[in-house]
Amino acid sequence: MRPFYEQYFYNRRPRKSGGEKFLPHFINDFLAWHEESLAETDEVRDPEGWMTACSQLDPKEFRRIVRAGVGGYFRKNGEWPDFCTPASFGGMNILHSLLMPMPRKIPADKLMVGEYIPERYRDCCRPAEVVRTWGPDETPSFEGLAPGTYFLKSNHASAQVMKIVLPCDEATLAEARENVATWLATDYGKQSSQWWYRFIDRKAFLERDLNDAKAEGPLTDFRFHVINGKISVLQMDVGHGTEDRHNPVYDQDLNYLPYNFLRQNLREEPLPENADLARDIARTIGAGFQYCRVDLYLRGREVFLGELTFLPNAGRRHVRSPELDEMICADWDPMPKFVRISGNV
Structure with missing residues (x-):
């Protein structure tokens, strides 16, 4: 070009x-x-x-x-x-x-993401358990579900999530139904260049909270940014929902980098024992795309695939550290490619 x-x-x-x-x-x-x-x-x-x-x-x-x-x-x-x-x-x-x-078969569809786990990793990596789904013309009901903590989400958007503790009261059920109606009516990505979301068959779903059984230890949130088949940076999300939330970052060899990424990096955090496995899974999944953020959650020895993201934050947030931005941009070789769909010019 x-x-x-x-x-x-x-x-x-x-x-x-x-x-x-x-x-x-x-x-x-x-x-x-x-x-x-x-x-x-x-x-x-x-x-x-x-x-x-x-x-x-x-x-x-x-x-x-x-x-x-x-x-x-x-x-x-x-x-x-x-x-x-x-x-x-x-x-x-x-x-x-x-x-x-x-x-x-859109990988950004949260209900489709499990199909992108490579065969050789399916014995050690899986998506969170989805216990119920609803389409646009269906009314959410939690009847018959076991007590516990769940998350209500949509499959075609970001930040459409509600924590549900069952059994719940009528007010919570009403709020959940209102949220689902709003979510499924939303053309997510319309105000950005995330055009693929409109082609996802919209659904709401309820998945089990991965932290519901804490015997294995706290949940580790890994976000691997893969560019041209290489782990460009691991963004670890720590303290989500607290004032101590921050993003320590690591390179492809899981060495700590003292730079700020999209959030502040306060300090190095210890990596769990199967961080190498998570990195290898992310690199294998991400290699199928020129760029992809692969979100993995680690709980003890278990690895869960959360979602695949192709334009984090609508592409509008700057990397806070110029040194880290330069390091990441060096991985854009080659740059994004023009791809023609046969029969289309």
């Missing part, structure tokens, strides 16, 4: 210099670059198994999601996402979201 030469023009016009008025021009230049590069690419996929934003959306809607991705990044960070060189983790993720081929 040819480089996005226009990038140099826009880089000199950040938000503080009135750059927002250039957003329509940036989109026009991107679309022209996209059309030319797509016609020249040797990366071609079968439409029966794959889709891209360009192949799946009409031109007007494709333009809208480009604007949502680029404009959202620009307004949040005050600068343009650099599509010429890997200058920021978020910028590369925006570009990747607009170009990436997505399997039609």
